Amino acid sequence: xxxxxxxxxxxxxxxxxxxxxxxxxxxxxxxxxxxxxxxxxxxxxxxxxxxxxxxxxxxxxxxxxxxxxxxxxxxxxxxxxxxxxxxxxxxxxxxxxxxxxxxxxxxxxxxxxxxxxxxxxxxxxxxxxxxxxxxxxxxxxxxxxxxxxxxxxxxxxxxxxxxxxxxxxxxxxxxxxxxxxxxxxxxxxxxxxxxxxxxxxxxxxxxxxxxxxxxxxxxxxxxxxxxxxxxxxxxxxxxxxxxxxxxxxxxxxxxxxxxxxxxxxxxxxxxxxxxxxxxxxxxxxxxxxxxxxxxxxxxxxxxxxxxxxxxxxxxxxxxxxxxxxxxxxxxxxxxxxxxxxxxxxxxxxxxxxxxxxxxxxxxxxxxxxxxxxxxxxxxxxxxxxxxxxxxxxxxxxxxxxxxxxxxxxxxxxxxxxxxxxxxxxxxxxxxxxxxxxxxxxxxxxxxxxxxxxxxxxxxxxxxxxxxxxxxxxxxxxxxxxxxxxxxxxx
Amino acid sequence: xxxxxxxxxxxxxxxxxxxxxxxxxxxxxxxxxxxxxxxxxxxxxxxxxxxxxxxxxxxxxxxxxxxxxxxxxxxxxxxxxxxxxxxxxxxxxxxxxxxxxxxxxxxxxxxxxxxxxxxxxxxxxxxxxxxxxxxxxxxxxxxxxxxxxxxxxxxxxxxxxxxxxxxxxxxxxxxxxxxxxxxxxxxxxxxxxxxxxxxxxxxxx
Numbered sequence: 127x128x129x130x131x132x133x134x135x136x137x138x139x140x141x142x143x144x145x146x147x148x149x150x151x152x153x154x155x156x157x158x159x160x161x162x163x164x165x166x167x168x169x170x171x172x173x174x175x176x177x178x179x180x181x182x183x184x185x186x187x188x189x190x191x192x193x194x195x196x197x198x199x200x201x202x203x204x205x206x207x208x209x210x211x212x213x214x215x216x217x218x219x220x221x222x223x224x225x226x227x228x229x230x231x232x233x234x235x236x237x238x239x240x241x242x243x244x245x246x247x248x249x250x251x252x253x254x255x256x257x258x259x260x261x262x263x264x265x266x267x268x269x270x271x272x273x274x275x276x277x278x279x280x281x282x283x284x285x286x287x288x289x290x291x292x293x294x295x296x297x298x299x300x301x302x303x304x305x306x307x308x309x310x311x312x313x314x315x316x317x318x319x320x321x322x323x324x325x326x327x328x329x330x331x332x333x334x335x336x337x338x339x340x341x342x343x344x345x346x347x348x349x350x351x352x353x354x355x356x357x358x359x360x361x362x363x364x365x366x367x368x369x370x371x372x373x374x375x376x377x378x379x380x381x382x383x384x385x386x387x388x389x390x391x392x393x394x395x396x397x398x399x400x401x402x403x404x405x406x407x408x409x410x411x412x413x414x415x416x417x418x419x420x421x422x423x424x425x426x427x428x429x430x431x432x433x434x435x436x437x438x439x440x441x442x443x444x445x446x447x448x449x450x451x452x453x454x455x456x457x458x459x460x461x462x463x464x465x466x467x468x469x470x471x472x473x474x475x476x477x478x479x480x481x482x483x484x485x486x487x488x489x490x491x492x493x494x495x496x497x498x499x500x501x502x503x504x505x506x507x508x509x510x511x512x513x514x515x516x517x518x519x520x521x522x523x524x525x526x527x528x529x530x531x532x533x534x535x536x537x538x539x540x541x542x543x544x545x546x547x548x549x550x551x552x553x554x555x556x557x558x559x560x561x562x563x564x565x566x567x568x569x570x571x572x573x574x575x576x577x578x579x580x581x582x583x584x585x586x587x588x589x590x591x592x593x594x595x596x597x598x599x600x601x602x603x604x605x606x607x608x609x610x611x612x613x614x615x616x
Numbered sequence: 617x618x619x620x621x622x623x624x625x626x627x628x629x630x631x632x633x634x635x636x637x638x639x640x641x642x643x644x645x646x647x648x649x650x651x652x653x654x655x656x657x658x659x660x661x662x663x664x665x666x667x668x669x670x671x672x673x674x675x676x677x678x679x680x681x682x683x684x685x686x687x688x689x690x691x692x693x694x695x696x697x698x699x700x701x702x703x704x705x706x707x708x709x710x711x712x713x714x715x716x717x718x719x720x721x722x723x724x725x726x727x728x729x730x731x732x733x734x735x736x737x738x739x740x741x742x743x744x745x746x747x748x749x750x751x752x753x754x755x756x757x758x759x760x761x762x763x764x765x766x767x768x769x770x771x772x773x774x775x776x777x778x779x780x781x782x783x784x785x786x787x788x789x790x791x792x793x794x795x796x797x798x799x800x801x802x803x804x805x806x807x808x809x810x811x812x813x814x815x816x817x818x819x820x821x
Contacts, residue, residue: 448785469765476772479795486802487702493809
């Protein structure tokens with residue numbers, strides 16, 4: 127796609143460029159126009175000029191070398207561009223012209239501000255008048271002439287070039303092309319104050335000259351940013367740019383600007399965090415470090431480092447942790463494996479617990495009718511003692527528990543409840559606090575009602591039946607004495 | 617390192633849409649959760665297991681029951697329905713949770729809602745159409761078995777119908793622990809009361 131851009135605009139730019147170069151007089155007008163361009167205006171042109179001037183000396187040697195390489199070797203540069211052969215030609219032409227200009231005098235660089243600005247402005251101006259692809263042509267000259275942080279950007283954009291510009295691996299031209307694209311788009315993209323704010327702190331470290339070009343990477347044309355975004359998304363969890371932090375910040379800012387600032391920023395920052403983590407110690411086991419806002423997760427060895435799969439893995443592990451806790455809580459879940467079966471068990475357990483509560487509330491209601499007031503303190507103290515006292519015989523606990531069910535008035539209704547609850551009560555007794563229940567049952571009520579309700583407990587387990595039968599058969603006074611004995615023991 | 621580059625960016629983004637705020641809050645929540653989830657769960661489980669909690673619950677329950685009984689007695693009713701007692705017990709249980717869990721808040725809220733609804737006119741309940749369980753529906757609904765079960769679990773735990781899966785599991789954990797404590801306390805209480813009651817029953821003519 128970007129090849130096409132370069133291809134399409136072979137002819138017009140050179141002519142325009144020639145025109146512009148031949149008419150420096152018009153440059154002043156162009157200068158004004160360029161200055162009035164919102165981006166440039168926001169960039170505070172004097173700043174730009176300052177930067178350009180400052181860097182020109184630095185750049186000149188680089189520029190000259192680049193020019194010489196370009197001029198001397200047309201074919202290699204041609205071969206570098208799979209689809210941008212025409213572009214290379216044009217660039218070489220332009221560079222040749224520039225080279226003449228540059229070589230003749232450092233005047234161009236030492237030229238007054240206006241001259242520099244005018245040239246660049248003219249180059250910028252032409253894009254304004256011409257369709258976007260043309261800007262790509264014209265920009266390189268300005269980039270060359272007024273490129274402040276040339277060396278830094280060259281390094282960075284070479285990485286960009288290797289990523290997003292497939293065929294262009296050479297540092298010289300791709301950098302230019304990258305610059306072409308970026309700076310070309312500079313004029314077109316409308317920069318918002320937010321973006322400016324975003325841009326400035328980011329690139330503060332990268333030196334102020336970066337700002338004009340720094341704006342441009344974020345303001346990539348639609349296709350380039352899209353491409354970069356897709357590329358970065360695809361490779362975000364692999365080893366991304368090995369370059370310094372500004373380049374990831376570039377790509378991230380590009381993406382961020384493209385997407386909504388807030389959401390995209392968050393996502394990218396998260397990705398960045400994850401990326402960096404992955405970069406630093408990608409093969410470590412995952413310690414979920416609690417950062418201020420984002421979950422930094424390390425990709426484990428041999429696992430996919432895609433952002434989606436990482437997030438999914440985190441989510442799955444969270445759920446797995448909780449299922450394990452539930453497994454410990456619900457009795458009988460140890461043998462069960464798999465979420466569905468465990469959930470079945472959990473649902474059954476919750477339902478049984480709720481049924482138990484209902485059952486007990488019914489029991490309490492029957493007791494409530496009789497006596498509640500004066501026994502409160504005693505009950506509470508006894509309850510306290512019961513809870514804290516030592517364990518009781520399990521068998522006696524079973525007996526007492528079965529006996530306790532005799533007190534219900536509406537026995538028929540409780541048949542199923544009792545059976546089911548008895549099953550459940552036994553298991554909680556065994557698993558939770560058998561001692562507490564056993565202790566609770568030491569205070570035997572009178573056993574006058576035993577024989578009435580003995581028939582209910584046919585669904586009990588064997589030992590229960592034996593105990594019940596034993597109790598039922600036994601004489602009442604025996605049991606009473608027994609209960610009294612137990613009470614005394616307490 | 618990257619974060620250091622964007623301190624101002626974050627501030628600029630801070631006063632962004634509520635979506636981002638919610639997202640950030642959720643992310644920070646989950647971050648905290650991942651760091652302390654196991655500890656939190658174990659703590660919550662432990663707090664429902666202590667004897668002290670059980671005692672507190674029992675005493676509170678007794679008092680509540682007494683109040684219920686008084687109220688019913690004053691109203692003329694003598695028999696307090698089992699449902700009332702169960703609701704009372706649930707409320708006391710939720711109260712002892714100190715509002716940290718969603719189900720406890722829902723239990724306490726339902727009472728308010730129920731009392732409000734009592735004053736309103738009873739709506740027609742026949743408006744709900746019973747769904748004919750066609751084969752296609754059954755096939756459709758059978759596919760995400762785990763999800764179906766999670767929904768059932770959500771219905772069981774009060775106030776957790778539209779809750780995310782990890783939160784639902786957390787709530788279920790706490791709810792199960794609380795229910796166990798409730799069962800234990802109520803059983804011991806019932807026993808104590810039953811022990812005391814027959815004496816009075818015996819004395820009655």
